[in-house]
Amino acid sequence: MIILAMNLQQDLVSDLRKQDCRVLELPSIDAIASNGTMASLNGEEHGLVVDVDRAGSARIPREIRKLKFAGPIVGVSRQERDSQAPADVEAEVAFMHAGGDRLLRSPLSGRIVKEVVRTIYRRIESTIKRSESAAAESTREFYNRRFRMHLERRAATLDGMEIKFTVGEFDILWELAERPGTVFSREQLCKILEIGFETGERQVDSHVKRIRRKVQRVKADEDILDTIYGLGYKVKI
Numbered sequence: 001m002i003i004l005a006m007n008l009q010q011d012l013v014s015d016l017r018k019q020d021c022r023v024l025e026l027p028s029i030d031a032i033a034s035n036g037t038m039a040s041l042n043g044e045e046h047g048l049v050v051d052v053d054r055a056g057s058a059r060i061p062r063e064i065r066k067l068k069f070a071g072p073i074v075g076v077s078r079q080e081r082d083s084q085a086p087a088d089v090e091a092e093v094a095f096m097h098a099g100g101d102r103l104l105r106s107p108l109s110g111r112i113v114k115e116v117v118r119t120i121y122r123r124i125e126s127t128i129k130r131s132e133s134a135a136a137e138s139t140r141e142f143y144n145r146r147f148r149m150h151l152e153r154r155a156a157t158l159d160g161m162e163i164k165f166t167v168g169e170f171d172i173l174w175e176l177a178e179r180p181g182t183v184f185s186r187e188q189l190c191k192i193l194e195i196g197f198e199t200g201e202r203q204v205d206s207h208v209k210r211i212r213r214k215v216q217r218v219k220a221d222e223d224i225l226d227t228i229y230g231l232g233y234k235v236k237i
Contacts, residue, residue, distance in 0.1 A: 001114060002046040004032065007054035012076065015110030016049075029060075033067040047072035047117030052103065053079065058091045061100035072120035074113065075103040140177040142235045143224045149177055161218050168193055169207050169214075176225075176235045185232040208233055 003021045005013055006029070016023050024040065031037055032048070052058050052075040061073045075095050079088070088105075095103040101120045104113065138151045149156045154170055156163050165173065175192050176184055190200035193207075208225060215222055226234050 001118060002041055002044050003114070003117065004037070004046065004048040006048065006050040006060075008049060008051050008076070009054075009078075012051075012108055012110060012113070016114060017110075019110045019114045021110070021114055029063050029067065032064060032069050041071075045118055045121050047074055047121055049074045049076060049113060049117065051076050051078075052091070052095065053077050058095040058100075058103070059098040061095060062098040065099040070124070072102075072117050072124065073100045074117055074120070075100050076108055076113065077103065077105045078108070080106050140174065142177050142180045142237055144237075147177075147224050147235075149174060158215060158218055158222065158224070163214050163218055165211065165214065166207075168203075169211050172204070172207050173211060173235070176233065180235050180237045183228045183232050183234045188232070 001021050003016050003023045005016075005023050005025045008025070013023050013025065024037065026032060026037070048064065048069060048071060050060055050064075050073065052060065058075065061075070064073055077091075092103045102116055104116065140149045140151075141147065143158075147156070147158050149170075151174065154165075154167075156165055156170065156173065171192055172189055175189070176182075186201045186204045187197050189204045189207075190197045193200060193203070195203060208227075212223060212225060215224055224236055226236055228234065
């Protein structure tokens with residue numbers, strides 16, 4: 001784990017190193033934004049730990065966040081916490097409102113600081129992965145990534161230009177795009193549209209014709225679908 005240390009006393013720095021942390025002592029807030037500092041993180045677990053007493057303000061996370069630092073920010077203070085003291089409570093609230101994640105008070109130990117940073121880092125990473133997964137589930141790309149669809153907005157674009165599709169047309173494209181290169185029979189597409197095959201086969205063909213026509217209004221001579229005669233349709237990868 002990498003700890004970016006700001007204004008930390010040397011006993012805590014030494015204790016963190018005993019916990020197998022690589023501690024990078026930063027001379028100033030601006031050092032966070034340097035290419036060398038960010039490159040040194042290289043995808044490893046990391047966090048920034050700042051001594052709020054020596055920094056002189058519990059609101060220092062606000063300045064750190066302005067530098068686009070998205071990792072955990074943990075504050076430490078040599079003052080023991082008094083849960084009944086309004087000033088202590090206000091300082092902790094101010095630290096979190098300013099963009100900090102946790103303010104730890106004396107007694108301090110490298111092990112506790114490390115585990116707090118690790119827990120927050122993993123929570124952030126888990127949130128990012130869930131967001132990326134949700135985004136991937138609600139968008140689809142094909143046709144050399146030129147054609148994009150967004151489920152929640154029911155929107156589709158080709159080379160960034162929007163194409164308006166009906167519900168049926170969009171549903172057909174969305175299902176075809178779920179498995180690019182896979183041929184869907186007319187019967188399968190009828191089930192997607194929830195219509196009977198006997199009357200629905202011609203409706204599927206009509207939907208496909210309209211999809212092609214709308215695409216070609218935006219980009220002449222472009223065709224995002226392949227017709228596999230006797231079998232059905234698929235999107236072009």
